[in-house]
Structures are given as structure tokens and as C-alpha cells.
Amino acid sequence: MFNRTLSIFLFSFLSLTLHAQIILQQAPVKEKAAAVTEDASYIRYEELEKLKSPQETMRTFMESMDEVKKGSSNSKAFFDQAARTFNLSKIDEREREMVGRQAAEKLINTLDRITKVDYSHIPEDHNGSKWYFRKQAIRDGDKTIEAEIAIEKNADGAWRFSPETVTTIGALYTTVSHLKVVEGVVEYKNWKTRLKNYMPEWTSEEFMMFSKGQWLGLLVVFIFSILALSLMRFLTTIYIHDLVKKESLDFKEKNHYKSTLPFGLLAFSLVWMGGIRTLELELETYNVLIRAFYILIAFTSVWSSLKIVDLISMHFMKIARDTHNKFDDVLVPMLSKTSKVLVVAFGTILVAHSLTFDIGSILAGLGIGGVAVALAAKDTISNLFGSVTVIMDRPFLIGDYVFLDKGLEGTVEEVGFRSTRIRTPHQSLVSLPNNVLANMAIDNYGMRGSRRFKTFLQMDYSTPIEKLEEFCERLRYMCKIHPLIDPSIAQVYINDVTDKSINILFNIFFKTSQGEVELSERHKMIVEILKLAQVVGVKFAYPSNTVVVEKTNELQNVKDARIESSIL
Numbered sequence: 103m104f105n106r107t108l109s110i111f112l113f114s115f116l117s118l119t120l121h122a123q124i125i126l127q128q129a130p131v132k133e134k135a136a137a138v139t140e141d142a143s144y145i146r147y148e149e150l151e152k153l154k155s156p157q158e159t160m161r162t163f164m165e166s167m168d169e170v171k172k173g174s175s176n177s178k179a180f181f182d183q184a185a186r187t188f189n190l191s192k193i194d195e196r197e198r199e200m201v202g203r204q205a206a207e208k209l210i211n212t213l214d215r216i217t218k219v220d221y222s223h224i225p226e227d228h229n230g231s232k233w234y235f236r237k238q239a240i241r242d243g244d245k246t247i248e249a250e251i252a253i254e255k256n257a258d259g260a261w262r263f264s265p266e267t268v269t270t271i272g273a274l275y276t277t278v279s280h281l282k283v284v285e286g287v288v289e290y291k292n293w294k295t296r297l298k299n300y301m302p303e304w305t306s307e308e309f310m311m312f313s314k315g316q317w318l319g320l321l322v323v324f325i326f327s328i329l330a331l332s333l334m335r336f337l338t339t340i341y342i343h344d345l346v347k348k349e350s351l352d353f354k355e356k357n358h359y360k361s362t363l364p365f366g367l368l369a370f371s372l373v374w375m376g377g378i379r380t381l382e383l384e385l386e387t388y389n390v391l392i393r394a395f396y397i398l399i400a401f402t403s404v405w406s407s408l409k410i411v412d413l414i415s416m417h418f419m420k421i422a423r424d425t426h427n428k429f430d431d432v433l434v435p436m437l438s439k440t441s442k443v444l445v446v447a448f449g450t451i452l453v454a455h456s457l458t459f460d461i462g463s464i465l466a467g468l469g470i471g472g473v474a475v476a477l478a479a480k481d482t483i484s485n486l487f488g489s490v491t492v493i494m495d496r497p498f499l500i501g502d503y504v505f506l507d508k509g510l511e512g513t514v515e516e517v518g519f520r521s522t523r524i525r526t527p528h529q530s531l532v533s534l535p536n537n538v539l540a541n542m543a544i545d546n547y548g549m550r551g552s553r554r555f556k557t558f559l560q561m562d563y564s565t566p567i568e569k570l571e572e573f574c575e576r577l578r579y580m581c582k583i584h585p586l587i588d589p590s591i592a593q594v595y596i597n598d599v600t601d602k603s604i605n606i607l608f609n610i611f612f613k614t615s616q617g618e619v620e621l622s623e624r625h626k627m628i629v630e631i632l633k634l635a636q637v638v639g640v641k642f643a644y645p646s647n648t649v650v651v652e653k654t655n656e657l658q659n660v661k662d663a664r665i666e667s668s669i670l
Contacts, residue, residue, distance in 0.1 A: 155226045172289070184200065316382070326399070331367065345413070352416060408445055414438075507536075560603035560606075
């Protein structure tokens with residue numbers, strides 16, 4: 103009673119303490135959250151102030167790029183500020199930063215070759231929703247591109263360079279790229295522009311959608327991608343070969359190189375994607391290529407993950423084979439299959455995301471559909487959780503002899519996702535659903551540290567009491583010297599007297615967990631008991647019926663009369 107009261111007191115004290123801590127922490131958390139909200143609001147307000155009109159947007163862009171040209175220590179922040187002056191809502195979120203930077207580079211190079219920007223010619227308060235700095239029709243083969251440099255008002259009230267500016271600035275820059283920057287303007291240079299200065303003039307000529315310089319760049323990227331593929335496969339093959347040799351895994355050497363293909367393709371895709379980011383391709387072409395390589399990266403990532411799961415499974419399968427616990431032989435394949443299912447599931451989501459599907463809506467739909475599937479397959483799901491429970495609890499091992507409810511008994515042969523198979527003494531095979539098995543009382547004979555042998559030796563009443571005492575003493579001595587019998591718990595006593603025999607209790611335990619050893623020792627012990635009975639001279643009682651016939655005088659007289667008449 104005291105312990106229970108103390109436990110309740112301690113629980114109440116801890117609960118009150120935690121509650122007090124939560125109350126004390128709420129105010130600072132709220133104040134901190136309010137401070138963060140105020141900071142975000144201030145940053146948002148400051149950002150909108152820099153984009154409040156076409157003139158301010160142009161000024162913000164030009165001043166930011168001027169700092170980048172100067173090589174400011176904080177040039178990345180200025181570059182990002184310049185990129186935020188573009189409306190990138192139609193660009194994939196993963197590519198907005200890079201596309202914004204490319205657009206900023208092309209726009210500054212275009213403006214510097216057209217004119218020196220005069221902010222007084224740009225309106226501070228434009229009545230319309232869009233203001234054009236330049237608009238030009240550009241002939242590109244059989245089609246005409248309506249290129250523009252325009253600033254439009256967005257839904258949040260900020261003025262940004264239009265999405266059309268982002269998509270067409272490359273074409274507009276191509277028309278002026280051969281010109282020098284206007285007088286008084288510092289030219290924007292980076293490693294790509296410096297590289298172009300060393301390239302021959304023919305690299306700027308157009309040839310089948312791209313410039314010859316871009317085709318040359320694609321060739322270089324392709325060569326480096328092939329080198330990356332080959333190097334990755336070579337290094338991965340060496341690693342797998344050393345791992346298989348060190349761990350003695352069951353993996354044929356001829357399959358080592360074949361299994362490295364997904365890793366090589368993943369390296370190939372990553373180098374390709376990194377390379378095409380530097381080639382200044384047209385936005386539409388760039389988006390198509392990037393999307394294709396996102397899908398390839400997602401696919402090869404899933405494929406590579408599956409290969410990694412296979413290698414890890416081989417490692418644990420070897421460990422499982424080296425242990426006496428046969429349950430590990432079932433657990434490892436089950437976990438391997440589960441891991442592969444999870445990898446494929448996440449890979450499917452990754453591929454769907456690469457294809458610009460609305461993952462949120464898909465997952466929400468799967469959640470609603472999952473409820474219906476769960477209701478329809480509740481037995482399957484319950485069996486799956488039952489199998490997990492059986493594996494985690496390990497109430498038996500493969501090969502154990504078990505007794506279950508309803509008189510079911512037998513040897514466990516297999517544990518699967520849905521059911522467990524038990525071989526009965528009649529050699530029939532019982533498949534028991536795991537959800538039923540998890541709720542059963544299991545008497546596992548296979549986990550006994552010792553095995554019991556109990557019997558009653560029925561002795562004949564004609565046996566002298568001295569012989570019975572000697573017989574019991576010699577039985578105890580047999581148990582004492584036997585290597586597999588624990589004499590401290592051996593029981594040999596005259597236990598009962600019935601109408602047919604005098605019963606001696608013989609109760610011992612063999613120190614073994616193997617059924618075959620138990621049967622062999624039982625056989626030997628019974629033979630020794632029979633031999634000892636012959637030596638001591640005791641007799642076992644046998645089932646018998648004694649008929650007692652009582653002769654009366656009348657029956658005797660009748661019998662004598664019949665005998666006399668027969669003589670006459």
C-alpha cells in the first residue's frame with residue numbers, strides 16, 4: 103500500500119513539474135515567435151520597397167549586378183538579390199535559383215551592350231500592369247520569337263521582370279552578344295565569359311538548335327560523364343570484390359561488375375546535369391534536359407539503393423547462417439523484402455516529383471484510398487503485424503516442438519508474412535495465421551534446458567521391503583553417477599500403495615535440449631532399471647485377476663451323489 107501511494111505521489115509531482123515548465127516556457131516561446139514574425143515582416147517590407155515600381159526594380163537589379171562586377175565579398179547575396187527581381191513562378195522550384203542567376207547574367211550583358219540605363223526614363227508610378235524596356239521580334243530559323251525586356255506588377259504588389267523576359271532574354275542576348283559594351287559601363291565577366299574570349303569565332307555560329315560552342319561543350323560533358331561512369335563502376339567493383347572476399351559473401355565474381363551498372367549510371371547522370379547547367383542553353387531546351395536527367399537520377403538512385411539492400415542482405419544472411427538460431431534465416435529475407443518495398447515506394451514518389459506531379463494531392467489521395475484498402479485487407483495487415491510480433495518476441499525457433507491451444511502440437515517449419523507452418527506428429531502440415539498465433543499460449547518444448555523423464559515403477563506385493571529399499575538406493579546412485587542427470591532434483595521414492603502394486607516414483611531430468619538425445623538416454627535408463635531389478639531380485643507387478651471358489655456342503659453332497667450313481 104505504501105509503495106503504491108509513493109508511486110502515485112511521484113507521478114503527480116513529475117506531472118506538476120512538467121506542467122509548470124511548459125507554462126514557464128510558453129511566454130518566451132511566444133515572444134520568440136512574435137520576434138521572428140516581426141523580423142520576417144520587416145524583411146518582407148524591405149524587399150517590397152526595392153520592387154515597388156519599375157524604376158526601383160531596375161535600380162535594384164543594376165546596383166546588385168554592379169556589386170557583383172566589382173567582386174564584392176558578399177557578391178553571392180547581391181547575385182541572389184538580382185535574381186529576385188525576376189518573376190520565376192513558372193520555373194520549377196528546384197531550378198529557380200540557377201535560372202534566376204542565368205537570367206541575371208544574360209540581362210546585364212544585354213543591357214550593357216544596348217545602352218547605359220538612365221533611371222529617369224523609367225517610370226516611378228506606372229498606370230498599367232506592365233512596362234516595356236525593349237520589345238523585339240527575333241527570327242530563329244522558321245519561327246519568330248517575340249523577345250522582350252519588361253517589368254510587370256505581380257499579385258503581391260511588387261514589380262518584377264516578366265516570365266517572358268526570363269524565357270526570351272537568351273535569344274535577345276544572342277542578337278547583341280557580338281557587340282562591345284557601351285562606353286562608361288563595366289563589362290560583367292565570369293569564367294564562362296573569359297573562356298568565350300579564348301574560343302574561336304566559329305564557336306558562336308548556330309548549328310542545329312545550338313551554337314557550335316554549345317555542341318562542343320555537350321561533347322566535353324559527355325566525355326566526362328563517360329569517364330565518371332567508368333570510374334564509378336571500376337571503384338565500386340573493387341569495393342564489392344574486397345567486401346565479398348572479406349566477408350565471404352555468397353556472390354559470384356562474374357556478377358560483381360554487372361551489379362555496378364546503376365552506380366555508374368548515377369554518376370553519369372550527375373555529371374551530365376552539372377555540365378548542362380554551365381552551357382547557357384535556351385530555357386525550354388534546358389528544362390527538357392534537366393527534367394530527363396532528374397528522372398534518370400531518381401531511377402538510378404532507386405536501382406542503386408536496391409543493390410545496396412542486396413549487399414547488406416548478403417552480409418546478414420551469412421551471419422544468420424553462422425548462428426544456431428534458425429529464426430534469423432527467416433528474419434533477414436523478410437527485412438530485405440520490406441526494405442526493397444520501402445525503397446521502391448520512396449523511389450516512385452521521387453520519380454513522380456521529377457515528373458512535376460502534385461505529390462501532396464497524390465499522397466492525400468493515397469491516404470483516403472489507403473483507408474479503404476486497409477479495411478478490405480485488414481486480415482492481411484493483421485497477419486503482417488502478427489508476423490512482426492512473432493519475429494520480435496521469438497516465442498520459438500525454427501525446428502522447435504511446440505504445444506498450442508486446442509491441442510495443436512508439432513514442429514515449427516516456416517514463419518512467413520501471413521502464416522506459420524507447423525508439422526504435426528501425424529506428419530500433416532498446419533498453416534496457422536500469424537494474427538491468431540500471436541494471441542495463443544505457446545508451450546515451447548524446444549527451449550527446454552533439460553528434459554524430464556517421469557515414470558512409476560509398479561512392484562509386486564510379494565517383494566520384501568528390504569529389497570525395495572535397496573532397489574531405491576541403487577536407483578539414486580545410478581542418477582548420481584549419470585553425466586546427464588542432475589542428482590539434486592532427481593526423485594526416487596516409494597510413492598503410493600494401490601490394490602495391485604507398490605509404486606516407486608522415478609522422476610529425473612536429462613540435461614539436454616535435443617529430443618534425440620533424450621530418447622536415447624531414456625532407452626538406456628529403462629534398460630539399466632530392468633537389469634538392476636534382476637540383480638536386486640525385485641519383481642514388477644503384472645496385471646492379474648484371482649478367482650476364489652468356495653465349496654459348500656450341499657454342493658459337495660450333490661457332487662458325491664453324482665459320482666456314486668455313475669459308479670453303479
